[in-house]
Amino acid sequence: MSGVGPVEAGEGTHAEDAPSPRGRLAPLYTRHRRAALAAGAAALVLTGGLLYVTRPRPEPPAPPPYPSQAVGFTYLGPEPRPADLPAGSFRFGIAVTTRDGPPVTVTRISQPSAGLTLTSTPRPPFRGPADGALTVVITMRVTDCGKVPRNAGLPFLDVTLRNRRAIEDHSFILGEGYARDLSEAIEVACSNDLASLPKLKNTPENADALPAASHNVDRANRP
Amino acid sequence: MPRKGLIVRQRSLIAITAALAAGALTLTACGSRDDSAGSDSEGSGGGTTVVIGVDAPLTGDLSALGLGIKNSVDLAAKTANKEKTVEGVTFKVEALDDQAQPSSGQQNATKLVADKDVLGVVGPLNSSVAESMQKVFDDAKLVEVSPANTNPALTQGTDWQKTKTRPYKSYFRTATTDAIQGPFAAQYVFNDAKKKKVFVIDDKKTYGAGLAATFTEEFKKLGGKVAGTEHINPDTKDFSAVATKVKNSGADVVYYGGEYPQAGPLSKQIKAAGAKIPVVGGDGIYSADFIKLAGASGKGDLATSVGAPVEELPSAKEFVANYKAAGYKEAFEAYGGYSYDSAWAIIEAVKKVVEDNNGKLPSDARAKVTAAMQNVSFDGVTGKVSFDEYGDATNKQLTVYAVENGAWKAVKSGTYSG
Numbered sequence: 001m002s003g004v005g006p007v008e009a010g011e012g013t014h015a016e017d018a019p020s021p022r023g024r025l026a027p028l029y030t031r032h033r034r035a036a037l038a039a040g041a042a043a044l045v046l047t048g049g050l051l052y053v054t055r056p057r058p059e060p061p062a063p064p065p066y067p068s069q070a071v072g073f074t075y076l077g078p079e080p081r082p083a084d085l086p087a088g089s090f091r092f093g094i095a096v097t098t099r100d101g102p103p104v105t106v107t108r109i110s111q112p113s114a115g116l117t118l119t120s121t122p123r124p125p126f127r128g129p130a131d132g133a134l135t136v137v138i139t140m141r142v143t144d145c146g147k148v149p150r151n152a153g154l155p156f157l158d159v160t161l162r163n164r165r166a167i168e169d170h171s172f173i174l175g176e177g178y179a180r181d182l183s184e185a186i187e188v189a190c191s192n193d194l195a196s197l198p199k200l201k202n203t204p205e206n207a208d209a210l211p212a213a214s215h216n217v218d219r220a221n222r223p
Numbered sequence: 224m225p226r227k228g229l230i231v232r233q234r235s236l237i238a239i240t241a242a243l244a245a246g247a248l249t250l251t252a253c254g255s256r257d258d259s260a261g262s263d264s265e266g267s268g269g270g271t272t273v274v275i276g277v278d279a280p281l282t283g284d285l286s287a288l289g290l291g292i293k294n295s296v297d298l299a300a301k302t303a304n305k306e307k308t309v310e311g312v313t314f315k316v317e318a319l320d321d322q323a324q325p326s327s328g329q330q331n332a333t334k335l336v337a338d339k340d341v342l343g344v345v346g347p348l349n350s351s352v353a354e355s356m357q358k359v360f361d362d363a364k365l366v367e368v369s370p371a372n373t374n375p376a377l378t379q380g381t382d383w384q385k386t387k388t389r390p391y392k393s394y395f396r397t398a399t400t401d402a403i404q405g406p407f408a409a410q411y412v413f414n415d416a417k418k419k420k421v422f423v424i425d426d427k428k429t430y431g432a433g434l435a436a437t438f439t440e441e442f443k444k445l446g447g448k449v450a451g452t453e454h455i456n457p458d459t460k461d462f463s464a465v466a467t468k469v470k471n472s473g474a475d476v477v478y479y480g481g482e483y484p485q486a487g488p489l490s491k492q493i494k495a496a497g498a499k500i501p502v503v504g505g506d507g508i509y510s511a512d513f514i515k516l517a518g519a520s521g522k523g524d525l526a527t528s529v530g531a532p533v534e535e536l537p538s539a540k541e542f543v544a545n546y547k548a549a550g551y552k553e554a555f556e557a558y559g560g561y562s563y564d565s566a567w568a569i570i571e572a573v574k575k576v577v578e579d580n581n582g583k584l585p586s587d588a589r590a591k592v593t594a595a596m597q598n599v600s601f602d603g604v605t606g607k608v609s610f611d612e613y614g615d616a617t618n619k620q621l622t623v624y625a626v627e628n629g630a631w632k633a634v635k636s637g638t639y640s641g
Contacts, residue, residue: 066535069606074640112414149445154406156414156637168636173407173619175641 064101067161068170071104071128072097075174078181079137088142090185092178094157095133101163103128108160109138115147116140116186125162140182145190151183271584274315275300275569276335278328278346278356281320284484287512288348291556292370293318296345298542298549299566309574311582317341321352328352332359341365342584342592343569345562350374351429353394361391366593368395368568370561373506373529374433375402378613387613393593395568395614397561397605399529399621401430403639404505405437407621408478408527411635412503413445415623416525418476420448422469424489426457426481434505435480442478450474455485462489466496476500482507487516494520501525509557514626524626525634528557530605531620532633536560542604564603572596 064070076093085091096106107125111118121137128134138157142148149155155178156171277296279289293316300314317338319331328347335341336359343366347353350372357377360367369377378396380388412418421442425435432454439449450472453465466489469477477493479486479502486508493502502517502524509528514521533539539560546555555562572595577584585591600609606618619639624631 062537065537066531068636068638069531069535072638072640112410147446151444152406152410153441153444154403154410154639154641156410171410171635171637173403173637173639173641175639177641179641 064163064165066166066168067104067163068168070099070101070163071106071161072099073157073159073172073174074133075178076135077177078185085139086141088189089139090189091137091139092181094136094138094174096128096136097133098128098130103130104161104163106136106159107162107167108158109136110158111140112156112158113148115142115144117143124160140185142186142189145186148186148190149183150186150190153179155179155182271312272315272340273309273312273342273573273584274317274338274340275566276331276338276341276344276346277316277318278321278331278335278344278352279318279348280323281318283322285323285348285482287510287553288371288556288558289320289323290553291559292346292348292562294549294551294553295370295542295546295555295559295562296566298546298551299563299570301549302545303567303570308570309577312573312577312584314570315340321347321349323349323352325349325352325355329355329359332356336360336363336365342573342588343368343566343596345370345565345569347372348558349428349430350377350433353377354429357391357394361393364393364590364593366393366395366569366572366589366596368397368565368596370397370558370565371506372396372430373398373401373404374429375400375437376429376433378615389613392614395565395596395610397564397568397603397608397616397618398506398558399619399639400615401434401437401505403619404527404529404621405434405439406441407637407639408503408505408525408623409438409441409445409447411527411623412476412478412525413442413447415635416476416501418447418501420450420472420474420476422450422472422474422477423452424465424469424477424479424481425454426485427454428457428481430505430507431480431482433480434507435478438478438480455481455489457481457485460485460488462492463496465489466492466498469493469500470496470498474498474500477502479504479508483510483513483516487513487521490517490521490524503527506557509624509631511554511556511631514629514631517626521626526624526631527621528624529621530560531636532622533560535636536604536606538602538606539604560604564605564608567601567603568596568599568608571599571601575599 074095074097076095079091079093081091105125105127109118109120109124117140119139154173157174158169158171161168161170275296277293279292280286281289281293297316300316303309303314319334321328321331335344344360345368347356347369348371353369353372354377356367375383377394378389380390383402412421423435423439425431443449451468451474453468455462455465477500479489481504486502486504490502504526506526506528509526517524533543542560542563546559572592575595576588576591597610606620609617611617620636622636623634625634
């Protein structure tokens with residue numbers, strides 16, 4: 001069996017045993033070595049600092065799009081009416097989709113008419129879906145037939161949206177199908193049972209908006 | 224003292240090495256910063272030249288909007304050439320001045336059709352001018368993409384409220400129509416601004432009268448009252464008689480269908496007559512020049528315009544930066560982003576046609592480009608750019624702006640998703 005032990009330096013192989021290459025500069029360096037070392041240390045610190053400051057850093061992640069640009073609301077159609085839904089109420093389905101970036105949070109859903117109230121399921125705040133569509137059911141109730149638009153062409157659904165970028169109020173204009181279904185639902189709500197609606201008004205100011213009595217009679221007389 | 228001598232020598236070696244390394248690394252770092260500089264900003268796409276025509280008012284009252292259109296198309300062409308978007312094709316722009324006159328627009332259309340290198344046209348600004356150009360382009364199967372026309376009849380036929388029929392297959396637009404813009408304004412004015420009694424004025428032109436009509440219809444449906452209506456002559460700047468009628472009507476808001484050269488003085492004179500009520504208009508008044516013309520009393524006036532505010536669209540920010548860097552003298556104004564997207568739609572259609580023909584333009588390039596336009600889809604300055612069966616933009620966003628502190632400020636945006 002043979003082995004190789006640690007290699008040890010032989011005589012005359014130490015660096016200090018070799019002839020000095022510095023020649024005439026050696027005494028000068030010896031006299032000022034403290035200053036030289038200080039300068040070297042300073043250079044080292046400076047270099048380190050410079051390298052740290054100028055180190056390559058990864059690009060900061062791009063901010064998400066503004067919430068109104070990241071989410072979509074699409075009208076699905078009327079929702080079935082539960083038996084316990086109060087008179088003058090109706091329900092619609094809305095698909096909420098994420099178009100770009102991470103899902104946004106919906107913190108408010110409303111509509112602008114003074115004669116309607118709106119609630120939704122799920123109730124805000126809720127997050128939009130990461131994939132696919134989230135069906136939101138909105139329930140509206142006519143509170144004042146004198147203030148509801150009977151035949152609005154482009155009714156709004158107003159929402160407040162939030163993500164890491166911003167909080168935004170935005171309107172979604174759900175199109176002709178929503179406008180038609182909303183108008184029909186309002187007509188039914190304001191024609192079927194006038195007594196069930198709490199604040200029906202027919203003042204001169206809104207007479208055009210609600211051609212009132214004769215109109216309602218016409219509706220009532222339909223087959 | 225051999226050990227002390229060793230330590231001294233090792234320290235000095237470390238110090239010198241550190242200093243040299245520091246210098247070398249510093250130089251390296253400086254060098255890496257220079258790597259990105261000096262790129263060629265004037266690249267060329269190749270040997271075949273394709274001309275993108277532009278028709279817009281480059282002189283006259285509406286030239287601020289027209290020059291913004293021209294410059295934005297120029298920027299799109301330069302970008303495509305620099306990036307070699309269509310291999311083997313260099314895009315050039317030929318811009319013609321229609322002075323907002325239908326007759327000039329028709330002459331320009333004929334001129335552009337006669338140039339065989341023209342494979343697409345961006346414009347015009349005015350719906351009335353577009354009416355005079357559509358057939359000329361359609362007969363030549365030359366595609367036209369307007370960044371600014373909002374009259375619904377241009378894409379959906381004159382009977383659009385009852386039966387939508389596309390009159391010309393070669394006509395497309397990136398702007399939203401007044402079928403949405405007018406009702407959008409009415410909803411805001413009635414429900415958000417709480418104005419219930421409107422005085423409606425228009426300039427009798429295709430755009431102005433059409434927009435005023437769609438606004439009025441929706442405003443009445445919402446329960447609003449029309450206190451009075453008037454038409455003005457766009458060739459005059461004296462609207463004192465109309466202003467007095469507005470004052471006497473008791474209206475709490477004025478809606479004006481028309482453009483800023485008349486809307487600015489009209490707003491000023493209505494306030495001077497004693498009616499301290501806001502004037503509301505469409506994209507035709509959404510210009511910095513409106514604010515100059517309306518003066519200090521224009522504070523609180525409102526305008527709707529197509530699209531989302533620029534600051535909400537990252538792609539629009541890039542466009543704004545590139546437009547600034549290109550050094551154009553005039554602002555890109557209301558239709559800059561839409562003009563860039565209109566030009567880019569043409570570039571994308573040309574690209575599709577070239578790629579489908581083994582890298583060369585076919586002999587019937589115009590017809591092929593027109594057909595390809597129907598299926599164009601890309602992420603543009605204003606969002607997703609594509610067209611529906613009528614040639615209308617599928618991206619339908621609108622914004623209400625108010626005059627605040629001498630500038631337009633976005634107050635509400637809406638997205639049409641019907």
